[in-house]
Amino acid sequence: MPFDLAQARAALERAPAVLDGLIAGLPDDWLAARTREGEWSAHQVVCHLAYVEETDWQVRARMIREVGEAEPFPPVDHGDQAARYAGFRTDGVARRFAAQRQANLAALDGLAIGDADLGLRGLHPSLGTVTMRQLLATWVVHDHNHLAQAHGALAAHYVDEVGPWRRLLGILDQVEP
Amino acid sequence: MLISLAAFAVALVAAYLLTPVVRDAAHGAGLHPSLGPVTMRQLLATWVVHDHNHLAQAHGALAAHYADEVGPWRALLGILDQVEP
Numbered sequence: 001m002p003f004d005l006a007q008a009r010a011a012l013e014r015a016p017a018v019l020d021g022l023i024a025g026l027p028d029d030w031l032a033a034r035t036r037e038g039e040w041s042a043h044q045v046v047c048h049l050a051y052v053e054e055t056d057w058q059v060r061a062r063m064i065r066e067v068g069e070a071e072p073f074p075p076v077d078h079g080d081q082a083a084r085y086a087g088f089r090t091d092g093v094a095r096r097f098a099a100q101r102q103a104n105l106a107a108l109d110g111l112a113i114g115d116a117d118l119g120l121r122g123l124h125p126s127l128g129t130v131t132m133r134q135l136l137a138t139w140v141v142h143d144h145n146h147l148a149q150a151h152g153a154l155a156a157h158y159v160d161e162v163g164p165w166r167r168l169l170g171i172l173d174q175v176e177p
Numbered sequence: 178m179l180i181s182l183a184a185f186a187v188a189l190v191a192a193y194l195l196t197p198v199v200r201d202a203a204h205g206a207g208l209h210p211s212l213g214p215v216t217m218r219q220l221l222a223t224w225v226v227h228d229h230n231h232l233a234q235a236h237g238a239l240a241a242h243y244a245d246e247v248g249p250w251r252a253l254l255g256i257l258d259q260v261e262p
Contacts (some may be wrong), residue, residue, distance in 0.1 A: 003246045127249040137246035138254065144240035145256040151233035161222035164212040169223070171230040 005113065008136050013105060015143040016098035019046065022150060023090055031090045033157035036176040042150040043090045044082050049146055050097040051081040057139050058104045064122035064132045065111050072125040 023031060023042060031043045040048070056076045063073055085093045111117075118133035152171055159166065159175045166172050209215045237256055244251065244260040251257050 002242050124249070127252070130248055130250070133246060134248035134250060137243040137248075138250040141240045141243050141247055141250075141254050141256065144236040145254050148233040148236035148240075148256055151229040151236070155226045155229035155233075158222040158226050161218060162226055163215060163219035163222075164209070165215070165219060165223040165226075168212075169226050169230050171226065171233055 003118070003133055003137055005115065005118070005136070008140050009105065009108070011140045012101065012143070015147070016094070016101050018143075018147060019049070019094055019097065019150075020091075022147065022154070023094060026090075026154070028089075030154060030157045033153055035152055035156045035174045039174075040080065040149060040153060042153045043093075044080055045146050045150040045153065046090050046093045046097065047081040047085045049143075050093050050100065051084060052076060052142070053097050053100040053104060057135070058107050060122060060135055061108060061111060061113075061132065064120050064130075064135060065113075065117070067122070069121050069123045069129060072123040075125050 023046065026042075028043075032041045034041045060073050063071070085096075088096075113132060113136075118131065118136075120132045121129055122132075122135070124130045152174055155169070155171045156175045159172050162169060162172070205217050206214050207217070207220070237259055240254070240256045241260045244257050247254060247257070
């Protein structure tokens, strides 16, 4: 089993700095770039990360610890959350994400999860039985998922600028021709 | 204060001297061995996109470490679609 609680926690702790390094100082039009209609811009990705940080992970970890499989997790809205952060610039939303991540890690520490607790179970509303280990691993992979998505959206901003190099840059394959 | 003013002045002069060089070079052309003629603008844009390309690739590789650990969530995590089942 490659899962190591301390390593997973360290990855979660690093993510806000990785996100900040990705978006800091970018102009609004770059942050609004998308690979195609209906896909998320980097700004929308940041809004999604902030939203799930505020509503999802900590709630679910606590439910696994305290409720078990007796009651399913509350469902999470996987749609665009940009309207929720209307009036915020991307870096402002990213700061909210960072603060909430810090609070969530403090709360996670408060749950004092040991290796013996990683097998504790909860009930996902559509996936069924899940474990604490699976939740924490998913939290880490979810960061990677959306950071990679943000790279794709930001790369799309230069899709025409790269000229003939486009066909050598796999990340641009998802961009509308 | 004097030092920062002096630094600012130096930066201003440097920007004045360098900007035309960069601007003119952006319209220059080079010859790529397989892609043919390319411009300075295209090279610099490609440099940026190349970073995004491989940083995204690294996210995929790091995520793959937990492909089994996420259990049933795997179905909802698109980044794991590229991982061997």
